[in-house]
Amino acid sequence: MMVVISSSTGGASFSCLTMVFLLLLHCCQLATILGQKSDSALTVVESTEGGGGGGEEEEATVADEDENGGDLEVVQPTEQWQTLKPGQAVPAGSHVRLNLQTGQREVRLGEEQLKYGTHRHSQEEEEVQPSFSADELKRALKKMKEDLNPESKDTDQQDSVSSRYRPLEELKRDMAQLDLLVETDVQIMRRLLTQFNSTNSTTEQRLSILLELEYLVHQVDNAQTLCSMGGLQMILAGLNSSDSRLQESSAFVLGSALASNPVVQVEAAESGALQRLLTILATAQPLSVKKKALFAMASLLRHFPYAQSHFLSHGGLQVLSELFRAEGGGALRLRIVTMLYDMISEKELISQADSDPSPDSAHEERLRQYAKVSLQLELLEGGWCGLVPELLETAEHDWREKALRALLAMAPVCSERYRSDGSLLLSLGSLRGQYQDLVHGERVLGEEDGYYGEMLELLDALELQIK
Known part of the structure; x- marks a missing residue:
């Protein structure tokens, strides 16, 4: 506080009285402020680095302690001065001062904290572990006791399942x-x-x-x-x-x-x-x-030679031949040829098994029954040696495969008919050229034993039978 004193001699006595009055007033105000009872005691230690503390601003190295020993609210200082309320504490290293004009305590970051910036301070705030209330600690302790008691745990699980x-x-x-x-x-x-x-x-x-x-x-x-x-x-x-x-x-x-x-x-x-x-x-x-x-x-x-024999004796091949020749019967042709091929293959497999040195009675009975089935002769007489090759004219690979297998199965009785069938020989030559190209394409792709290779093998086997 500054007091302006006039240099006039006439006003010297008045100025002295004024100075004395102001000094007394200031002392009374200071005594009143210092005489007020604070809710908490502030422990302040002079900074060893700062030199003279002057009493107005000191570095707090110890946080506030409540008179009753209870937990205090810790204030996080900033770069600006902020007023401390009764019952609040400050972290170590903060600057605390007593404002003589307001009588309030104020705090801000210390020099070391200001030096490293607020980023470090925010990281320290994040590292502060959250506190737990008494009720939360009691519940956690109760859960620990229950986990340590397996009998109680098993009982609770059984109750839950029930x-x-x-x-x-x-x-x-x-x-x-x-x-x-x-x-x-x-x-x-x-x-x-x-x-x-x-x-x-x-x-x-x-x-x-x-x-x-x-x-x-x-x-x-x-x-x-x-x-x-x-x-x-x-x-x-x-x-x-x-x-x-x-x-x-x-x-x-x-x-x-x-x-x-x-x-x-x-x-x-x-x-x-x-x-x-x-x-x-x-x-x-x-x-x-x-x-x-x-x-x-x-x-x-x-696999039922008795029924096959009755099928032939009742004109079954003639019925199938008419279906094969009928217009619009393309969907039936493949089924008919497949059925005939299965019947021929069954008899051949049974005949090959006849070389067994010790056949049982059931096998001998089957041989006897299949001997009565003259299927291939019926196929030759029914003109099937010329009907089956018609399937080769289709563009479907599956149909061609079934036709080639049936032609191979009928070759023992139809080979002479095959040799005299010019359209069949032309079809076989055309198919050979097509499948050779397809096989070459498979090999380029790295497929040595592909489907088209099997078709080419069937053509080779059929041509061998014809020769």
């Missing part, structure tokens, strides 16, 4: 009250047959029943059980239906039941299934019906 799942006995009682019925395949087939034979069943319902039966008879036992229930007679009756959809579905079920099932094959042959299928193939029927009838015929003849 609360989520119902007891087995209770579930059994509920199921018994619901009177649930789990049907077996046998019960399902019996129910389906009853519904199919009901006079109240519509055509759509019967078609749905046949679809379910087709799924079930893929299992050998189910197919045999269906026959014992009278289901085979129901299916054969469906082949004679006036509704082409029922004919198609019945033939589909029959073919699935016959596949690799000798018991059903024998019963079907004895029940006249062969004659009914030949009738469908020989009469005017939709193409979809004839496809399913061919499927059932192939399933009946496969």
Whole structure:
């Protein structure tokens, strides 16, 4: 505080009185400020680096301590002076001063903190670990005790599982009250047959029943059980239906039941299934019906020489020949040639197995039955040596493959016919050139033994038979 004193002699006495009054007033104010009781004591140590502290500004090296020994709120200083409230503490290294005009304590960052900037201070703030309340510490301690007690933990887990799942006995009682019925395949087939034979069943319902039966008879036992229930007679009756959809579905079920099932094959042959299928193939029927009838015929003849012999004696090859020559029968041609090839291959495999020095009685019986099947002679007389090569004219590789394999199988009886068939020789030469180019393309791509190479081998084998 500055006091201006006039240099005039007349006012000397007045100035002295004024000075004395102001000094007394200042001392009273200072005594009042210093006499006020603070809520906390501030411990301040003079900076050893600063030299003289002057009393107005000091470096705090010890934080404030509450008189009652409790935790204090720590104030984070900044670069600017900020007022300290009662009960607040400051971190070590901060500058604390007493403002003589306001009587309030003020704090800011110390010289060392200002030197390294506020970035370091913010990093220190991030490193401050959060404090925990008393309740949080109690809960954590309780959890630690529970983890150390396995019996209590197991009991809690059992209680948790019991609360989520119902007891087995209770579930059994509920199921018994619901009177649930789990049907077996046998019960399902019996129910389906009853519904199919009901006079109240519509055509759509019967078609749905046949679809379910087709799924079930893929299992050998189910197919045999269906026959014992009278289901085979129901299916054969469906082949004679006036509704082409029922004919198609019945033939589909029959073919699935016959596949690799000798018991059903024998019963079907004895029940006249062969004659009914030949009738469908020989009469005017939709193409979809004839496809399913061919499927059932192939399933009946496969590995069954008795049925094959009856097929030939009932003019089966003539029926197939007419189908092969009919217009629009391209989709049927491949099925017919495949079926004939399977029949020829079966007999050849059985004949090759005849070299076994100790054949059993079942094998001898099969040889005897296959000896009655004169399939290749029937093929020669039926003109099949000239019909099968027609498949080579298609652009489908699969059709060509089936035709080449069938031609090879028929070569023992058709080789003379092949030599005199100029169109066949031209087709074989053209195919050889095509597949040689395709094989070259496969080899360029790194495929040594590809599909086209197999086709070329079939051509080589057939030409060897013709020569």
